[in-house]
Amino acid sequence: MYKIQTLNKISPDGLALFPRDSYEIASEILNPEAILVRSAEMHELELPKSVKAIARAGAGVNNIPVAKCTEQGIVVFNTPGANANAVKELVIGALIFSSRPVHKAASWAKGLAGKGDEIPELAEKGKSQFVGPEIKGKTLGIIGLGAIGAMVANDAVALGMNVIGFDPFISVDAAWSLSRAVHKAESLDALLAKSDYISIHVPQTNDTKGFINADKLRIMKKGVRILNFARGGLVNNADMIQAVKDGKVACHVTDFADEAMLDCEGVVCLPHLGASTPEAEENCAYMAVNQLIDFLENGNIVNSVNFPKCKIDGCIPEKGARLCIANKNVPNMIGQITSILAGAKLNIASMTNQNRADVAYNLIDVEDRVSENVLANLRDIDGVIGVRMIPGGNACPVPVEEE
Ligand SMILES: NC(=O)C1=CN([C@@H]2O[C@H](COP(=O)(O)OP(=O)(O)OC[C@H]3O[C@@H](n4cnc5c(N)ncnc54)[C@H](O)[C@@H]3O)[C@@H](O)[C@H]2O)C=CC1
Numbered sequence: 001m002y003k004i005q006t007l008n009k010i011s012p013d014g015l016a017l018f019p020r021d022s023y024e025i026a027s028e029i030l031n032p033e034a035i036l037v038r039s040a041e042m043h044e045l046e047l048p049k050s051v052k053a054i055a056r057a058g059a060g061v062n063n064i065p066v067a068k069c070t071e072q073g074i075v076v077f078n079t080p081g082a083n084a085n086a087v088k089e090l091v092i093g094a095l096i097f098s099s100r101p102v103h104k105a106a107s108w109a110k111g112l113a114g115k116g117d118e119i120p121e122l123a124e125k126g127k128s129q130f131v132g133p134e135i136k137g138k139t140l141g142i143i144g145l146g147a148i149g150a151m152v153a154n155d156a157v158a159l160g161m162n163v164i165g166f167d168p169f170i171s172v173d174a175a176w177s178l179s180r181a182v183h184k185a186e187s188l189d190a191l192l193a194k195s196d197y198i199s200i201h202v203p204q205t206n207d208t209k210g211f212i213n214a215d216k217l218r219i220m221k222k223g224v225r226i227l228n229f230a231r232g233g234l235v236n237n238a239d240m241i242q243a244v245k246d247g248k249v250a251c252h253v254t255d256f257a258d259e260a261m262l263d264c265e266g267v268v269c270l271p272h273l274g275a276s277t278p279e280a281e282e283n284c285a286y287m288a289v290n291q292l293i294d295f296l297e298n299g300n301i302v303n304s305v306n307f308p309k310c311k312i313d314g315c316i317p318e319k320g321a322r323l324c325i326a327n328k329n330v331p332n333m334i335g336q337i338t339s340i341l342a343g344a345k346l347n348i349a350s351m352t353n354q355n356r357a358d359v360a361y362n363l364i365d366v367e368d369r370v371s372e373n374v375l376a377n378l379r380d381i382d383g384v385i386g387v388r389m390i391p392g393g394n395a396c397p398v399p400v401e402e403e
């Protein structure tokens, strides 16, 4: 029985993919093999030794102690692109309501309650306070052209905006998906200086934390509208509030509510709603669950943020086993591993080794079961981070959607 701990509410349709006869799923469970999480903060959490994988049903992994997981041989997965459309749709909405304050207008109109026949006239008189510019023909600068940024860029082009983007690490797939009308900004500062609207779509890392600060705000046009549907920590809130008060920023829409921001006229705070659609929640849960099943039952790794992609498509030899070995990415690991297997007279049927930064991962199919003694010898190799044996005779790998 595999034990899966859920730290957030995960779409029930996704959880239903776990076969009930071999998986136990609960929010509180002793010694889970894997954890399913959305935005729950995990940095201060003690991770039991039993945990082999964490799947983030979503894109951002800044709530997960990824480096610590890598050291402990815990594979961290996310679900690239699975909620991108949901975020994109809300960003397009925010582009419009950052210009045309329909949220304010709607609550003002509610205040006319009880005025009866006077309402049409009062409405006509009052509407001028909610005038705002059209987005057509304006320049939108997008920082980060990944799954979400690229979709926002293309739809903004369709709405008649001039779109410029900045992403020094853009993937080939994202670049191919972009409309030819999207132009590359020469630098972040050039994008900030030219844009009437700015939308942020980068992950929160040590490099990007607080990068929208007073220095960057100074470069921007007066009256700029800034949307942040990526992470609250990317923006220096005190600097942003000052810029809104000074009239430098006409509107700031953030998906990350914060005490100081809530009080500031000109800031619209949303309660982290970007991915809150049934479609996105299901897509993320399906992808995360399928990835976990494929990892736990077959050792395969797809869409990890800390381990290399590594998979064997075929079944584990029926009478044999698959060894899943994580090790430091240093010389002579494969030599040491294979000599232990040779010493135990274990014939290798197939093998793959991939590395990423400081870690490497091996999948080795052998034609006989592997004794506890051999597993202990493999674990004792200096540089080995984790060893797992999956006996053959189970179902073949389920196909998993790739990035
Ligand atoms: N509000 C919400 O509910 C959601 C928020 N997010 C946030 O949005 C972020 C982006 O999501 P996706 O587009 O799906 O991720 P992604 O990984 O597809 O795209 C991120 C892009 O940012 C680029 N990038 C990284 N560092 C950069 C830098 N310093 N300057 C410019 N570009 C940089 C990368 O090259 C990549 O193309 C996530 O990391 C997450 O924090 C994601 C989904 C839902």
Ligand SMILES: O=C(O)CCC(=O)C(=O)O
Binding pocket: 038, 039, 057, 058, 059, 060, 061, 083, 272, 275, 276
């Ligand atoms: O699960 C959620 O609602 C948040 C999604 C998110 O922020 C992400 O995917 O990075």
